Amino acid sequence: xxxxxxxxxxxxxxxxxxxxHHRVPPRNLAAINYxxxxxxxxxxxxxxxxxxxxxxxxxxxxxxPVVLSNGSAIYDFHTQTMLVETQLDPRAPQDFQxxxxxxxxxxxxxxxxxxxxxxxxxxxxxxxxxKVGTDYTLAPISNMPTPWNKIIVQQEYDQLLKxxxxxxxxxxxxxxxxxxxxxxxxxxxxxxNKGGMVQRLIDMLGVERENLYCVGDNQxxxxxxxxxxxPFAPANCAQEVKDWGATILCHCDDGVIGDIVDRLDRIYxxxx
Numbered sequence: 001x002x003x004x005x006x007x008x009x010x011x012x013x014x015x016x017x018x019x020x021h022h023r024v025p026p027r028n029l030a031a032i033n034y035x036x037x038x039x040x041x042x043x044x045x046x047x048x049x050x051x052x053x054x055x056x057x058x059x060x061x062x063x064x065p066v067v068l069s070n071g072s073a074i075y076d077f078h079t080q081t082m083l084v085e086t087q088l089d090p091r092a093p094q095d096f097q098x099x100x101x102x103x104x105x106x107x108x109x110x111x112x113x114x115x116x117x118x119x120x121x122x123x124x125x126x127x128x129x130x131k132v133g134t135d136y137t138l139a140p141i142s143n144m145p146t147p148w149n150k151i152i153v154q155q156e157y158d159q160l161l162k163x164x165x166x167x168x169x170x171x172x173x174x175x176x177x178x179x180x181x182x183x184x185x186x187x188x189x190x191x192x193n194k195g196g197m198v199q200r201l202i203d204m205l206g207v208e209r210e211n212l213y214c215v216g217d218n219q220x221x222x223x224x225x226x227x228x229x230x231p232f233a234p235a236n237c238a239q240e241v242k243d244w245g246a247t248i249l250c251h252c253d254d255g256v257i258g259d260i261v262d263r264l265d266r267i268y269x270x271x272x
Contacts, residue, residue, distance in 0.1 A: 001039060001271050002037065002038030002039030002040070002271065003038045003039070003265075003268045003269065003270055003271050004035055004038040004039045004040030004264070004268060005038075005039035005040070005271075006039075006207065006208070006211050007039075007040045007041065007207075007211045007212075007213065007264070007268075008040070008041045008042075008043070008064060008201075008202060008205065008207045008211060008212050008213070009035060009040060009041070009042050009043075009213045009214075009215075009257075009260065009261075009264075010042075010043055010044070010045050010067070010198055010201075010212070010213070010214045010215070010224060010228075011042070011043075011044055011045070011214075011215050011216070011257060012044070012045060012046060012215060012216035012217055012218070012221050013044050013046035013047075013048060013053065013056070014046070014047070014048070014180075014217075015181075015217045015218070015234070015236060015252050016215055016216055016217045016221075016234055016252050016256060017044060017060060017252075017256075017257060018056070018059070018252075019252045019253045020236075020252065020253055021253065023059075024059045024060050025252075025253065025254065025255040025258075026255070027254070027255025027257070027258035028060065028255045028256070028257040028258055029060060029061075030258065031255065031257045031258040031260070031261035031262070032060055032061055032257060032261075033061060034261060034265075035261050036061055036063060041063055041064040041205070041207070042060075042061065042062060042063060042064065043062050043063070043064035043065060043066050043067070043201075044057075044060075044062060044066050044067070045066070045067035045071070045194045045197070045198055045214070045216075045221075045224055046066070046067070046068060046070075047069070047070040047180040047184070047186055047220055048068065048069070048132065049068055049069045049072075049073075049111045049114075049116075049149065049150065050068055050069075050073070050075055050082075050114055051111075051114045051115070051116060051134050052116075052132040052134050053066070053068060054077070055133065055134075057077050062077065063078075064201070064205060065077075065083055065201060065204070067194060067197045067198055067201060067224075069111065069149050069150045069188065070150060070178070070180065070186045070188050070192075070193065070194060070220055071176075071188055071192045071193040071194045071195070071196055071197040071198075071223070072085070072086045072149045072150050072188045072189065072192050072197075073085045073086065073149065073197075074197060074200065074201055074204075083204070084197070084200060085149065086149070086188070086189045086192050087146075087147035087148060087149060087189065088147060088148045088149070088150070088151065088174075088175070088187070088188070088189055089171075089174040089175070089189065089190075090146070090147065091171070091174065092110075092146070092147075092148055092151070092174075093141050093142065093144065093146060095167075095170070095171050095174070095175075096108060096110075096141060096151060096153075097141045097142070098170070099153070099163060099166055099167065099170075100119065100120060100141070102166055103155075103159060103162055103163055103166065104120075105122065105155050105159050106120070106122070106153045106154065106155050106159065106160075106163060107119075107120055107121045107122035107124055107125030107153065107154040107155065108120060108125075108141075108151060108152070108153050108154070109125065109128070109136070109151065109152045109154070110141075110144050110148045110151050111148055111149045111150050111151070112144065112145050112146065112147070112148055112149070113149070115136075115137065115145075116134060116135070116136040116137070117136065117137050117138075117139050117144040117145075118136045118137065118138050118139070119138075119139065119140065119141050119144070121138070122154060122155060124154035124155060124156075124183045124184075125154045128152070128154060128183075128184065149188075150186060150187060150188045151186070151187040152180075152184050152185070152186050152187070153184075153185045153187070154183055154184055154185075155183070156182075156183070157182040157183070160179070160182075160183070160184075160185040163177075163185055164177045164185060167187070173190060174189075174190055175187050175188070175189070175190055176188045176189065176190055176191065176192055176193050178193060178219055178220045178223075179218060179219040179220060179238075179240075180218055180219070180220045181218055181238070182238075186220060193220065193223040193224075194216075194220060194221060194223050194224040195222075195223025195224045195226055195227055196223065198212070198214065198224040198227055199227060202227075209227060209229070210229050211229065212227055212228055212229060213228050213229055213230060213232065213260065213264065214227065214228035214231060214232070215231075215232035215233060215234070215249075215256060215257070215260060216233060216237070216241070217233055217234050217236060217237040217238065217241065217252065218237065218238045218240075218241065219238060219240050219241070221233075221241065222240070222241065222244055225241075225244075225246055230247055230263075231245070231246045231247060232246060232247050232249055232256070232259075232260050233246035233247065233248055233249070234248075234249060234250065234251055234252040234256040235248055235249065235250055235251045235252075235256075236251050236252050236253075249263075
């Protein structure tokens, strides 16, 4: 029995657990290993899909299912089992063709199972594909297989604000559209976000809300941080996260998980 028995720590991946140098800082690894030795559970809730996260899952010790695709899925990497998976509305191809016609500067990625299809890539799209290092297929929207798990549209922030406004005007009941950074607008099924899927995860695991701790750096993390006993964020987080009221800790490059575990180590007494 350890001091962190019954606790679950959920971290965003990019720019939180995984730093700007494309690594998990050693301080994070030491903190997670201590957390696990003391009986805690640790996992990730990421905007990345299975295809773009699975090459990195070995970088940190994870002992609970992972929330993928910005809250569209829960996957257990220990049993290699998809526990929950949601799809976009069947009208998504028509909706997003209309959106791309309305705002021609947008790039788009559509996720179908483990495959990624790209339509009209721009510099942001190409940069994202280089970052995740995953194969993709260029295709017109009409040729992409469905159903889709999620979509990412990419461009400068002002254009993405227009895209979000377009979706809210034309099909608000069908999609959740939330920023994972200033260049990516992620679209999932309405009601599917990190918060909703983390809630499903703690229900599965039998973890109480007061025993849940979440950390993230961007707007798409706020729904899960709203569930957290203490919502944490690294110093490099988006201004929207600071304005929302997260507890700000060190920069992700300095090992923000280490800051969290140090703080919780002081809160929870040693068990005799």
